[in-house]
Amino acid sequence: MAVVREQQADSLASLEERIGRAVELVVTLRKENQDLAQRLEHATAERDTAHADFERLSQEMEELRTERKQVRARIEKLLGQMDLLSAT
Secondary structure, X not given: OHHHHHHHXXXXXXXXXXXHHHHHHHHHHHHHHHHHHHHHHHHHXXXXXXXXXXXXXXXXXXXXXXXXXXXXXXXXXXXXXXXXXXXX
């Protein structure tokens, strides 16, 4: 009878130990999950900022190209007028 109780106590101690390890693992995994969620949130914010910067720069570049075309046209017009003056 004492052997049976000792085996039961050993089984119970083993179960307690495994449950303790499982609880520690769950706590660790929750902490890692929380850390990963924060990293994901930070990375998403950085991506959104980079995307907004890209959009702003793309629009600015297009505006500069348009302005450059207008300046080129004006300069060509002025050069044409200078050619007319020098031809006379």
